[in-house]
Amino acid sequence: MTGGMMLLDLLVTLLLIAGAGFMLVGSYGLLKLDQPMKRLHAPTKASTLGVGSLLMASMVDTFATGDGSLHELLVLAFLFVTAPITGNFIAKVHLHRQRDDNDLPPPPAEEGWATHSEK
Amino acid sequence: MSQRLARKLLPHPMLSTMLVVVWCLLINHLSLGTVVFGAILGLLIPISTAAYWPDRPKITRPWRLVSYMGIVIWDIVVANVQVAMIVLFKRNADMAPNWVVIPLELRTPEAITMLAGTITLTPGTVSADLSADGAALLVHALDAPDPDAVRDEIKTRYERRLKEIFE
Numbered sequence: 013m014t015g016g017m018m019l020l021d022l023l024v025t026l027l028l029i030a031g032a033g034f035m036l037v038g039s040y041g042l043l044k045l046d047q048p049m050k051r052l053h054a055p056t057k058a059s060t061l062g063v064g065s066l067l068m069a070s071m072v073d074t075f076a077t078g079d080g081s082l083h084e085l086l087v088l089a090f091l092f093v094t095a096p097i098t099g100n101f102i103a104k105v106h107l108h109r110q111r112d113d114n115d116l117p118p119p120p121a122e123e124g125w126a127t128h129s130e131k
Numbered sequence: 132m133s134q135r136l137a138r139k140l141l142p143h144p145m146l147s148t149m150l151v152v153v154w155c156l157l158i159n160h161l162s163l164g165t166v167v168f169g170a171i172l173g174l175l176i177p178i179s180t181a182a183y184w185p186d187r188p189k190i191t192r193p194w195r196l197v198s199y200m201g202i203v204i205w206d207i208v209v210a211n212v213q214v215a216m217i218v219l220f221k222r223n224a225d226m227a228p229n230w231v232v233i234p235l236e237l238r239t240p241e242a243i244t245m246l247a248g249t250i251t252l253t254p255g256t257v258s259a260d261l262s263a264d265g266a267a268l269l270v271h272a273l274d275a276p277d278p279d280a281v282r283d284e285i286k287t288r289y290e291r292r293l294k295e296i297f298e
Binding site: 034037040041044045046047049050052053054056057060061064081082083085086089092093095096099100103104106107115116117118119120121123124125126127129 | 153156157159207208211214215218219223226228230232234247248250251252254255257258259260261262263264265266267269271273
């Protein structure tokens with residue numbers, strides 16, 4: 013095994029460990045945090061840097077062993093596009109549930125927040 | 132006349148380009164056949180969906196998108212580490228979760244969508260709602276003793292740049 017391959021293997025390993033670590037922290041956060049809106053922060057973390065590192069590891073590995081693969085970029089792109097929408101919908105459900113006693117700050121204009129609007 | 136025809140055939144040039152790139156990435160192999168079929172998809176899909184997306188988003192400085200994405204990716208990495216520290220080592224009672232109201236200067240739906248997505252992707256903040264008149268964004272911050280500082284940072288760091296790209 014040449015030194016370059018060793019280095020690449022090391023990089024792949026580091027990326028895998030970092031990715032797994034962030035996923036673990038994300039899941040732990042989901043368990044530890046105590047309010048619904050606070051909980052929402054944990055999975056957004058896991059899905060960005062956690063999955064990102066794992067995909068980077070996969071990409072480095074395919075390029076190191078011969079035929080490279082760029083599928084991972086697509087996975088990442090679709091994830092980055094859909095993750096905020098999922099988060100937004102969960103937040104909206106939360107806003108609907110606390111419609112009657114909400115602690116939200118009012119928006120600058122008079123019409124209120126869209127989720128609570130009657131229109 | 133020719134401009135109207137070009138607009139009819141290519142209602143969303145950016146979407147067409149992206150479809151070709153996505154198709155080549157899906158096939159995971161670059162050859163003439165892949166590019167040609169991708170180009171066919173890139174022509175047909177925007178035409179058949181033009182009725183649902185009539186306006187073309189105005190992107191005045193597309194090259195700034197690249198530096199914007201660089202900044203966002205860097206912020207995701209930095210903020211991820213910060214939030215991981217908060218989750219691991221800060222007690223629930225010590226956190227200061229807060230709602231933050233961000234008055235928007237952006238007006239186009241595409242720009243506001245990108246800002247809301249950026250806010251959610253950078254950990255520590257989740258965009259939750261838009262005001263009914265579309266002039267303010269409701270954001271939840273995990274640990275923000277000073278909500279005004281979060282608002283100012285989002286406005287100067289992301290919104291200002293998006294405004295340069297889209298307006």
